[in-house]
Amino acid sequence: MRFAHLADTHLGYKQYGSEERMIDFAQAFKNAIEFALSKDVDFIIIAGDFFHKKSEMDPITLAQATKVLEKVNVPVIAVEGNHDASYFRERFTWLDYLAAEKYLINLKPNFDDGIVLEEWNGQNGAYVDLGEVRIYGLKYFGALTEKVLSDYLPRIKKDGFTIFVSHFGVEKYMDIYGCISSEILHRYRNKIDYVALGHIHMKYVEDDFIFNPGSLESCDARESFFEKGMFIVDVNDEIKYVHEKNFYTPRTxxxxxxxxxxxxxxxxxxxxxxxxxxxxxxxxxxxxxxxxxxxxxxxxxxxxxxxxxxxxxxxxxxxEASTYDVKISDYSSRAEIEKGVLKQLLSRFGYEDLADDVLKLKELLADKKVEDAFGLIDDLVKVGRREVKRMEKEVEEAEEEVEEEVWDWRRAYDKRSLPRKRKKL
Ligand SMILES: [Mn+2]
Incomplete structure (x- = not known):
């Protein structure tokens, strides 16, 4: 028995607003599937983040998915990643749509006073039997991952070679939101033979038990340094796998x-x-x-x-933060140079006008004119307080701007969202 395990294809990601980057992600996915089929796999696992955007599907992205999937003659098993579904809401996702159209099997548990793991019935279910193999699936649950796993994993019933597919990170490899300790998974080694993960865009394998293939393309510039690819796994008496990456060259x-x-x-x-x-x-x-x-x-x-x-x-x-450009001539006095440096230093924060006062303060203190110095300090503190207030307001405004930038107008139609009051400027 042989299968392919990939994850984080992020179809539809128009990175940096580039159409060509969007095509890169589609091409990587197409090549991966064609490569897997050329290796005569019995099934293909896609461990989450199949699409990049949860709701804003566009026809090109959908075609990039279906035109490849319609050529696949073996079962495709998928779970929803953080990019495919909102984990706190039950709604019909694009993977549900692909499942309804028989392109793939989208595994996830039901919730009915606790987790219910039902067999795939052609519409939904948490596990599916493919001959000698049983595959369980769990979508992304973010910060609830550990809690959900503690309900889910004990309910797994091993039958033949048992695979658990999900979308979350393992702390050891990258400590991002919703990661768990791999110990939680190792406790169920008697029930699970292969843990097929996605989420962290970098390849890792732990004890030939936990497998994470990495993404196919870089979703972020830093990821260009990560090892990416897909697993082709052979199961006979033991697991033999190859981390394949030569089917596609990620963008440089x-x-x-x-x-x-x-x-x-x-x-x-x-x-x-x-x-x-x-x-x-x-x-x-x-x-x-x-x-x-x-x-x-x-x-x-x-x-x-x-x-x-x-x-x-x-x-x-x-x-450059630590350099000063003070014009020094043969006639410059020490005081002039000092003022020049101080002015430039303060100008980075927009306070070059304070240079004279600061130098005066230094003089007063040097001459031990303490009372005068305190007077000046009081004045400066007043200026400082005013500045702090101004900066706080700026930060507040900047935060508001950011909020507006990510605001999704479609949420206006979501009955759960109430119109937000805007802060006055
Ligand atoms: Mn991802």
Whole structure:
């Protein structure tokens, strides 16, 4: 018996707003399925995050899924990941839709005064028997994972080679939201032969028992360093597996770092030429600078696009925090230099006007004119308090902006959501 185990295909992810990135995810999935079929697998497991977006399905994404799945002549077993379903709400998901259309089997338990594990009936169920193999499935439950597992796992009834498919992380490999200790799973080794996980986009295997294949593409720039792929698993007397990755080459991410010490763009261009790849890459370009406005940001991006011909270019402008640009002439006094440095330091926070007062304070203290110093400190504290209030307001406003950015207008039609009151500006 042989099967394929993949996860986190994230179909429909238009990363960085790029249509081509969306196609990458679809191509990776297509290649994975074709590769699995070429290996004559008996069934295919997709351990969650099949789609990238829960509700906003678009026709292209749906076609990317169905056009591949309709060619599969073996059972496809799936569970819902955090990207496929809201775990706190029972509703018909896109995986339910695919199951209703017979593209796949979407395993999840029922809840009726506790967890109920019923056999798949063509519509729903928590487990399915495929010849010698029994497969149990559990969708993503976030912070409730441990609790749900403690109800679910004891109810598993082993029959033949038993697989448990779910979508959550194991702490040891990455401590993100909703991860559990692998000990919880190891307690059920007598009932389960293979734990098929998804969620963490990086390959890991624990004791030939817990398997996580990683995603097929990078959902995040950092993930470009992760080992990705899919398992092809052979089960005879024992489990033999290969972590396959040669069926698809994930998009290359290129990380470049440059520092503008002068406004010389030729030097920058040379740097790019030296560091360019084959083009069509996702390029994350970090640019450090000491003086704001030393170069024209638009020009810089234009040059980078011309030289690198990237698929996506992300430029991050990073001000250098520990350098000062004080013009020192032969006639500069120590006080002038001091004021220059202080002014620049304070200007990063928008307080360059305080430089005179701060220097005066230093003088007063040096001369032991304590009373005057306290007076000045009082004044400064007043300014400080005003500033803190202003900053708090800014933070509040920024938070509001962020909220609005992720606000999904469709929720306006959800009977559970009440219109939110907006804070006054
Ligand atoms: Mn995922």
């Amino acid at each position: 991410f290129r990380f470049l770092e440059y520092e503008f010490k002068s406004s010389d763009l030729r030097e920058f261009k040379e740097f790019l030429v030296k560091n360019r790849g084959r083009g069509k890459e996702v390029v994350i370009l970090k640019i450090k600078y000491r003086v704001k406005g030393i170069v024209d940001e638009e020009k810089v991006e234009k040059i980078a696009k011309e030289v690198l011909s990237p698929l996506v270019l992300k430029v991050e402008w990073i001000p």
